Amino acid sequence: MQYSSKRNPCPVCGRNKDSDCRWNDEVMFCHCGSSFAPPQHLKVGETLIVNGMEWALVKTDAGHSGRAFVFKPHRQLENTFNYSPHIYKEQKTKKDELFRIAIQAFEDFLKVSKAALDAGNFQECTLEELRKAKKLIERAVEEGKELKTVMLQMQRNDRRYSDYLELIDQRNKEINYLKKNADSFCWEHLGEIE
Numbered sequence: 001m002q003y004s005s006k007r008n009p010c011p012v013c014g015r016n017k018d019s020d021c022r023w024n025d026e027v028m029f030c031h032c033g034s035s036f037a038p039p040q041h042l043k044v045g046e047t048l049i050v051n052g053m054e055w056a057l058v059k060t061d062a063g064h065s066g067r068a069f070v071f072k073p074h075r076q077l078e079n080t081f082n083y084s085p086h087i088y089k090e091q092k093t094k095k096d097e098l099f100r101i102a103i104q105a106f107e108d109f110l111k112v113s114k115a116a117l118d119a120g121n122f123q124e125c126t127l128e129e130l131r132k133a134k135k136l137i138e139r140a141v142e143e144g145k146e147l148k149t150v151m152l153q154m155q156r157n158d159r160r161y162s163d164y165l166e167l168i169d170q171r172n173k174e175i176n177y178l179k180k181n182a183d184s185f186c187w188e189h190l191g192e193i194e
């Protein structure tokens with residue numbers, strides 16, 4: 001086994017200040033330190049070219065310190081990690097599909113809430129129109145709540161939702177304000193209506 005040193009830097013991260021990385025022809029332990037570390041974007045199953053050879057990352061949080069990346073020579077045939085680009089692509093496709101559906105729901109919500117906001121002039125409404133407007137407002141409030149819950153969950157592994165969440169919050173505020181107005185208008189002028 002070789003150890004990293006001033007004379008013999010780690011082939012993965014270039015560590016030369018101490019002996020925290022070690023390797024031979026079969027395996028490499030590259031230590032994740034503050035000044036030297038293997039490429040952190042690398043995921044298990046992905047490969048790296050070191051000294052003209054392809055090595056696959058097989059483990060993280062390993063070695064004596066529990067803070068090393070472990071690499072083994074990449075073997076085309078027996079290495080099941082070959083499939084990871086596939087899986088990655090599949091997950092990405094799923095993520096994009098979810099995103100597409102969420103944005104569709106978002107656009108529907110914008111339409112419903114816009115219609116509710118436009119129906120906000122209660123003074124000129126007939127009772128029938130008022131009833132409709134109240135229904136619309138309630139639907140918008142519900143949809144806004146639901147959409148926000150779903151998007152908050154999605155946002156955990158997809159940052160694209162942040163901007164939409166902001167817009168939803170804004171619209172929810174307007175709708176809740178409108179609902180308050182509608183409720184007090186009905187109460188003052190009509191008593192409770194169904």
Ligand SMILES: [Zn+2]
Nearest residue numbers: 010013021030
């Ligand atoms: Zn190293």
